Amino acid sequence: MTSIAVIVGSTREGSYNRALGELAASSLEAQGAGVTRVDLAAFDLPLYSSALEADAFPPDAQQLKMLLAAQDGLLFVSPEYNGSLPPLLKNAIDWASRPTGDEGLVALSAYRGKAAAIMSASISPFGGLRGLMHLRQILSTIQMIVIPEQVVVPNAHVAFAGDGSLKEPLPASLVEMTAGRLVAVARALSA
Numbered sequence: 794m795t796s797i798a799v800i801v802g803s804t805r806e807g808s809y810n811r812a813l814g815e816l817a818a819s820s821l822e823a824q825g826a827g828v829t830r831v832d833l834a835a836f837d838l839p840l841y842s843s844a845l846e847a848d849a850f851p852p853d854a855q856q857l858k859m860l861l862a863a864q865d866g867l868l869f870v871s872p873e874y875n876g877s878l879p880p881l882l883k884n885a886i887d888w889a890s891r892p893t894g895d896e897g898l899v900a901l902s903a904y905r906g907k908a909a910a911i912m913s914a915s916i917s918p919f920g921g922l923r924g925l926m927h928l929r930q931i932l933s934t935i936q937m938i939v940i941p942e943q944v945v946v947p948n949a950h951v952a953f954a955g956d957g958s959l960k961e962p963l964p965a966s967l968v969e970m971t972a973g974r975l976v977a978v979a980r981a982l983s984a
């Protein structure tokens with residue numbers, strides 16, 4: 794079974810991106826993937842520093858890296874902070890990009906050559922589009938294959954119905970389409 798991790802870039806209670814990530818996770822499962830939901834609050838990740846890396850690589854960073862490395866594909870669902878991605882998510886991406894054990898400097902074993910997709914929910918009318926542009930570039934830099942489909946959910950504070958579904962049909966259908974393409978590309982790349 795194709796394995797996909799859903800990584801949410803917010804730990805806020807009532808997070809719109811967690812709600813979007815849950816919708817996407819359900820869609821991924823419905824389209825044949827085995828999904829691991831990654832709650833970054835469950836990982837004790839200090840701000841990256843080379844001294845820490847050299848002297849005491851955080852066990853949770855190692856654990857996150859191993860979890861991501863075991864997947865066929867990754868879905869990032871993240872808010873936009875000041876036109877970019879939140880430090881919570883960038884820090885997690887950075888720790889899991891570091892070589893461990895006998896790996897060379899650019900092993901990128903959690904990421905290299907794997908399928909990725911990106912989604913964002915934001916209270917603004919632009920839906921976090923600028924943050925996704927940065928996230929796409931970062932994921933490409935760490936040698937992921939980022940699919941062209943993506944999802945933005947604008948006006949997130951009024952976008953979700955009481956049952957967690959999206960009120961508007963367009964972003965709802967984009968979630969299905971993006972999840973389906975991610976499963977297909979992850980499956981093809983890991984075959």
Ligand SMILES: Cc1cc2nc3c(=O)[nH]c(=O)nc-3n(C[C@H](O)[C@H](O)[C@H](O)COP(=O)(O)O)c2cc1C
Nearest residue numbers: 803805808809810872873874875876915916917921
């Ligand atoms: C430091 C900070 C910067 C923000 N910058 C932006 C921004 O540039 N664009 C935007 O659409 N929303 C911005 N927001 C608002 C977020 O979209 C909003 O807080 C959203 O609910 C966060 O996602 P979450 O509900 O998943 O936690 C910002 C919020 C914070 C805390």
